[in-house]
Amino acid sequence: MVSDLINPLILPPIVIGITSWLLGLVTGTVSWIMGISIFFYTLLPLAATYYLLSRNYISSLDLPERTSRNSLYLISIGCAAIVFLSFSLFDTGAPWLIAAISLVYLINPLVGLIVNFVWKMSIHSAALSSAGAIFLFLAQFKLLPTLTDAYILSLTILLLLLPIMIWARYRLSIHTLAELFGGALVGFLLTILELSLMTNIW
DSSP, X not given: OHHHHSOTTTHHHHHHHHHHHHTTOOHHHHHHHHHHHIIIIIIHHHHHHHHHHHXXXXXXXXXXXXXXXXXXXXHHHHHHHHHHHHHHHSOSOOOHHXXXXXXXXXXXXXXXXXXXXXXXXXXXXXXXXHHHHHHHHHHHTTOSSOHHHHXXXXXXXXXXXXXXXXXXXXXXXXXXXXXHHHHHHHHHHHHHHHHHHHHHHO
């Protein structure tokens, strides 16, 4: 249950939605942002996953085989590219910060795909540590009006949810500890690096 609830396909809309709310965006803008995020980050990749499962292209929703993950990486990358282009090129009302976070959710799967050719890194731990890193970065660099909420969110994710999720994935024998901690480290450091570069460029 823990493994399913803290799913990498669910986290991006939650992070983007909470950030939009913390930025104080109007309801219409938040609705647009959430609608795009939920459809492309969650519903479309999830539908593709169930299709591949029904056709026996993958053996399980947990994707225990490393090579079976490549097709879903590519689908997620394509969906994330659409979200980034929507937020950065079209007038959806999304501020630069939301576009920057959507770029993180485009770059991270690209890196994950490259890593996946040689090593099965945990997508769950990478995605969750990335979410914690986003809120920590926003609080540290004072990019949100309410910094306390961002700190609380970050610490809750990194110190409470991440260890629970790592335990759950390890207990299910889906990943080794090296794959879980490696994913968490890559997700955290990559996200901080990306946001630092984007903040300076933007």
